[in-house]
Amino acid sequence: MILCCGEALIDMIPTVDVHGRNAYVPHPGGSVFNTAIALGRLGLEPGFLSGLSTDLFGKMIQNSLAECGVKHALSVYSDLPTTLAFIELNDGHAQYHFYDENTAGRMLTEDMHPPIPQTVSAIYFGGISLIVEPCCDFYISLAKRASLDKVVMVDPNIRQSFIRDVDRYRARLDTLLAACNILKVSDEDLDWIAPGPLSLLEKAKELRLKGPEMVILTRGKDGATAIFGDDEIVDVPARKAHVVDTVGAGDTFNAGVLAALSVAGVLSKAGIENVTASVVKDVLEFGAQVAAINVSRSGANPPWAHELSGLIPPFQNGKNTV
Template sequence: MILCCGEALIDMIPTATTQGQTAFVPHSGGSVFNTAIALGRLNVPTGFLSGVSTDTFGQQLCADLAASNVSSEHLIRSDKLTTLAIVHLKDGSATYSFYDDNSAGRMISPKELPQLSSDVQALYFGGISLAAEPAADTYASLLAREGQNRLVMLDPNIRPDFIKEEARYRDRLTAMFKHTDIVKTSDEDLDWLIPDQPDLDTQVAALLSKGPKVVIVTKGAEGATAFTRHGNTSVPAPSVDVCDTVGAGDTFNAGFLAGLADLGCLTPDEDKLTSLDCLVPALTFGAAVAAHTVSRAGANPPWRHEMS
């Protein structure tokens, strides 16, 4: 099983009404939630660990996990409210306003974390859950406790407007990178994470020095590149008509992890993980999954049968 650990929330998506006004329709979302849904739809054994409310929106989140074959056995339930993200779309790109204070997802603590069985082969972290305290520290403690002997992938998915304590956030990510095998970033993420280096190559080298074995940099329509201590390899992005980019990076991550799972490469063993036999097919599958997602509205990742 791949256990996705992080935020689940409700995206309020702007939709035109028949009267020509804009209404907001609730869709289940969250960066880590989207990755879990995509993995489940790709027929990869997947679980989700997060704080999820017992309110109506929390029930919606649980129903959508089940509908996409994602296990809910690791959820931490409470009667606190569900996080809301108001989505603003401009030219197909999304920005967000978050309503997250005292939410079910934000307020989980280390003492509430479940013990993980040996069935959990890989851990995935990312999104705003790594910036929002106290949950952010809870996820960091989970990684420190359970990351050994499991493959760990992390996508910081930096949202500067959401970060309240920048120094603490940077320190937390640095500590988590030490226990992480794969870090996925965009070039914008790298500019924020490593601002004092002049170009992408030196930025990636600085990030690799913090602990990861692989750093993946995605560039939208330009494809993705995986960097290791031995070199780099790139794959192009399929050419598609883009509807919007909501969930594109999240579903790339799912496709990449699913590709590793298909190849028997869900392992922290550096020689195997960094081999071209693992990286190239997994990158290619990740790009293909993301291309399906951007070709239709919202974070609506493809099912396995759509990838044939």
């Protein structure tokens, strides 16, 4: 099982009502929630660990997880409210305004860790849950523990407006990097993590020195790059798509990467350490394919497996479905 750990919230999607007035439609979302949903739709039967509310919005989130085959029994439930994120779209690009104080997702502490089943082989962390306190410590300590025998993938997906103490956040991020095997960063994330005149590729190589065996760099319409092994580099172009908006694009890409690594039989510590360039190319291309479908639709709406006929890459071990 792939266990996705991080926030689930309600995205308030802008729309126009029948009278032409601006309005918002509630839609379950959150960076890590989106990745879990995408994995479920691809048939991976993932798990989800978060702080979930028993309120109206929390039930919407739980129903959405169940509908996509995502197991959420490991989550911590409370009657605290659900985080809300109001989305502002500018030329198809999403900006987020969060309402997150004293919410079920945020108020997690280290003593709330559930036991992680042996069936979990890989754990994914990301999003605002790695920034805000106290839940950031809940997830970072869990990552450190899991890294002893499980593959850990991290996408910091940095939201600068959430960072109150930059030095404390950078220190926590370094702890997380030391615990992870796969780090995925956008070009914007990378320039924030490693400011300075170096190229993106040079910065990605520097981050590998902090712990990850593989760094995946995404650059929007300019494609994705993976650095791994003995500084091997694989580049893939972005998939052409009619972009409606970019909500959930990176989250869906991450799900595609995890799904493809799993199908290729390399989602293990030994597998990541010895992965070949041909498999990495297939993995990145599949991530780009599923992300392209997501951006062609409104909101975070990852594809289902039945929509991918003819798109699954020919992995080296002969498997061709997820």
